[in-house]
Amino acid sequence: MGIVTNRRIRLGAGAGFAGDRIDPARDLAERGELDYLIFECLGERTVAAGQAQRLRDPNTGYDPLLAARMRAVLAPVLAAGTTVVTNSGSANPLAAAEVVADCVRDLGVQGPEGRPVRIATVTGDDVLAAVRTRDPVVWETGRRLSEHSEELVSANAYLGSDAVLPALARRPDVVLTGRLADPALYLAPLLHEFGWGWTDHVRLGAGTAIGHLLECAGQLTGGYYADPGTKPVDDLAFLGFPFAEVAEDGTAEFGKLDGTGGLLTARTCAEQLLYEVGDPAAYLTPDVTADFRDVRFREIGPNRVAIEGATGRARPNELKVTLGFRGGWLGEGQISYAGPRALGRARLAAEVVTRRLVALHGVEQDAVTVEFIGAGAAFRGLVPIDEDGTVGGVDLPEVRLRVSATVGDRATAEAIGWEVEGLYTNGPAGGGGARRSTTEVLAVRSCLLPRELVHPEVHIMDVAL
Structure with a gap:
């Protein structure tokens, strides 16, 4: 010592x-x-x-x-x-x-x-080759890596x-x-x-x-x-x-x-x-x-x-590894409603967009996520919304609607935000502040790898003026 x-x-x-x-x-x-x-x-x-x-x-x-x-x-x-x-x-x-x-x-x-x-x-830390050779069990699924159909694109050891x-x-x-x-x-x-x-x-x-x-x-x-x-x-x-x-x-x-x-x-x-x-x-x-x-x-x-x-x-004796799988494309659109019956209009807008996504773009209804931001969205359904569109009898002054879904291709993902933006003139009344985005998704999962299969290296660069 x-x-x-x-x-x-x-x-x-x-x-x-x-x-x-x-x-x-x-x-x-x-x-x-x-x-x-x-x-x-x-x-x-x-x-x-x-x-x-x-x-x-x-x-x-x-x-x-x-x-x-x-x-x-x-x-x-x-x-x-x-x-x-x-x-x-x-x-x-x-x-x-x-x-x-x-x-x-x-x-x-x-x-x-x-x-x-x-x-x-x-x-x-990039252990993609070692992980493919080792074929470890993926924590989140309990199955071997080789049993997953998604494309593995990254594996980084801690x-x-x-x-x-x-x-x-x-x-x-x-x-x-x-x-x-x-x-x-x-x-x-x-x-x-x-x-x-x-x-x-x-x-x-x-x-x-x-x-x-x-x-x-x-x-x-x-x-x-x-x-x-x-x-x-x-x-x-x-x-x-x-x-x-x-x-x-x-x-x-x-x-x-x-x-x-x-x-x-x-x-x-x-x-x-x-x-x-x-x-x-x-x-x-x-x-x-x-x-x-x-x-x-x-x-x-x-x-x-x-x-x-x-x-x-x-x-x-083993190191945790973060795995990245191609997980499709996330499309989303947001729009705000304010004033009397704001939540009621947001709910109608969500119904319109969801119906069109299913009927016209082939999106599975279960894949669509609807959130009413400002009306309990962070609590995921734990805040009850009354039949008249109020929350506990309170008519909310403003609500922001977010519709999102993860789908298999970029074009369908882009359609989600496009359909939300289309609410501007196609109703319901008073929508504003629309935005949309499309992002490729990497699904993150984990596994273990014996530390002897991980080989760190050091590279030196001297920078002179």
């Missing part, structure tokens, strides 16, 4: 999802005195969307906001010696590296001491920290990955800096808890916590993203920058700790089976919280 020192590593959360804000990350880059700035920008849906984009254009498939994020933070992080780590490579990490390189050249920035900017790219450590050993300024387990973005720098071993399950569990708390960025500082009247949060418009100062023993203190909005307390931390955790005693990651049952938070100052008590056990 060696001697535990008082050395601390500061990790900053630059993003919690693909569409996250950029200004809080820039603030952390400029004022955070960070060792690492982490951008977590990838979910199962976003990696599937990246794969769909790459199918249309092989030069794309990375996070669409990657260039904007890098342009905002590259100059300050390079000046401060901060390393950027991000899974923004999504379905095409090597193309993402070229984007970052272009940003370096356009900005005219250099690495510390004037050296070239080093970009390390981690690949190997890599762990061990895939990133060889990249960090090359002293990069930016590390780009594809599908990496969210906490591993934060755990890998800790393993690199402190030299924790793979049998040190207590510290691996502690580092995973830290990563899990930081991975959603603004959720930890009050974003998802805020609820007017019951859980007020100040200055939500300029929410500050969190950072953590981590000690070698795995304890940490969370904070946010002075002058930023939001709230960081034991309660915000407790909510985030339980976010997306099915079993706090066995939170499975590629690095460790984390155990959060004895985690304790202690407020040590304004917007400053200490954590201790996380532990863990041996990591699983």
